[in-house]
Each structure stands twice: as structure tokens, then as C-alpha cells.
Amino acid sequence: MTVRTARAADAGAVARIANAVIRDTLITFTTDLRQPEDIARQIAARAPRFLVAERDGQVVGHATYGPFRTGPGYAHTAEHSIQLDERARGQGLGRALMARLEAVARDDGIHVLVAGISGANAGGIGFHARLGFAEVGRMPQVGRKAGQWLDLVLMQKILSPRPQAVPDTATASG
Template sequence: MIRPATPADAPAIAAIWNAVIRDSLATFTTLEKDPATLAAQIATGTPWWVACVNDAVQGHATYGQFRGGPGYVYSMEHSIHLSNSAKGMGMGRALMAALESHARAQGVHVMVAGVSSENPEGQAFHARLGYAECGRILQAGHKWGRWLDLVLMQKILT
């Protein structure tokens, strides 16, 4: 089941996101997410969805403005993460459908994905959803003693 996130979902969202941060190169950050901070973001109305199985959060997706300023008001960047047990079950696709539907209703023109070059599964996932690579920033990130490229992918929504 896909539903809007509530502040009560923040600990589960943080657990999923922090596993990605600690255990993979899918994100460049090494700073783990704080459940209280996530709960506050959700409470302010940040667009956020969760995928649940038997009421347990197994994934989440959110989006926000790609860059600051009025010239970018119709360009958004999203984040999506699934628990390892939820991968391959269609939850990612369902989360993205909810996210993109909401974004279209808000007049969003383009959705951007910033995907680590060390995350070929993430690149393939986005390509299957109609995202196309539109740029690559070489050595944009550094984690675990390695320089990592950032692959930018986009989908025109309107």
C-alpha cells in the first residue's frame, strides 16, 4: 500500500535511509538521518510517501525544488529508498507513480534524479520509468576513499 507519510513514519524512514547511507555508495553522504528532523519535515507538508506491507514501512519517496530561486520553481529532484526486502516487488514503481502524479498536479514540469555512478540498479530503475541521462558530473562525490560520479537523469512530466 502506498500512502502519504506521517511524522510517525519518521523512525522507519530513517532506518531505511540510514542503511543505504551506511552500507552503500548509492548516496554520497555519510551523515545519517535523524528521525526527529524527518518528522518535522513531514509535518511541514513536504511531499512524502511511504510503501507499506502489513502496516510496516518498506520504502519512501519525497521531492523538493531542484535548485533555489524562482527560475527553478517547476523543476524538482526526488529521493527514493526501499528496504532490501522490498526490492523487486513493484513498490519503487508504485512510489514513483504517486510522487509523479502529485508533482504533475502541482504543475511540476521536470523531475530530476541524481544517481550515484556506483548504483547501476538505480540508473536502470529510473530508465525503466522513462528517465533519461542528461548529464554526468565527474568526481562530484567522495565516500569510502573513492571519488564518485553523479549521474543526472530527468523526466519531463508536463
């Protein structure tokens, strides 16, 4: 298995994985299928923040991050997404993708990664918890798909430690 930066040529495989998740699950609230040309543009705009996992020469998963919210105060917070082909789940590929994505994010100056997870996706919530993400909020019934109201679970992981306070030497006795 290899984790690498995505290329435009990966857009079709990424679309296949994403569209299966959109069509067949409640993992994402969207019902709009992804088009390879749109994904190719996203890959170009986010490189090197768009990664794929390959197994036996086939793309079997992808992960990326982008802005959490607009405005300069949020510049060090990003929201990520990760999706795996159904047959690739439970084999450590998601962990490998996230380890690399977190390293890229740290290098990019990201302090906090946020995950917005469907409340119907117990596997995704557990996966993120095992990686050190903490649930920080739950928004009941904010999504709707397949005739169901769905909760949005917000999880976050702080990637860089909080700076230690430096004693004020001007007031320290000595």
C-alpha cells in the same frame, strides 16, 4: 502494498531505511545518519509530497521531492529521492511509489523531475531509465565516500508535455 502520504509516526521507519542506505552502500554520498526528529520535520514541511510504501503494516520505502535549485525560474522543476528497504527491492514497490509521486508532482505544477544518482548505483540508473527518465548529464568524481571518487548521474523526466505552438491568426492567410 499501500502507498500513502507519510505521517510523523513514520519518521523512525524512514530513518531506519535511510540510515541503512547511508551506512551500507554508495547509493548516497552522505555519511551523516538521519535522525527521526529531522525526518518528522521534513514530512511535515513536504506533506503531501512525502510518501511511504507499506507492506503488511510496515513502512518499507519512501519517496519525496523538493526544490531542484533556488530561484523562481526553477519553480516547476523538482529533485526527488526514493529509497527502499533492501528486502523490498525488485517487487514493484519503487514503481508504485514513483507513479504516485509523479502524480502528486503533476498536481503540484511540477514540469520536470530530476534524479541525482550515484554512478555506483547501476540499479538506480536502470530503474529510472525504465520509468522514462533520460540521462542528461554525468559529473565525474564529484562525490567521495568510502575512499572512492564517485560520479553523479543526472537524469530527468518531463512530466507535462510542451505546449503546442498556436498559429498566429493575424498573419494566417485565408
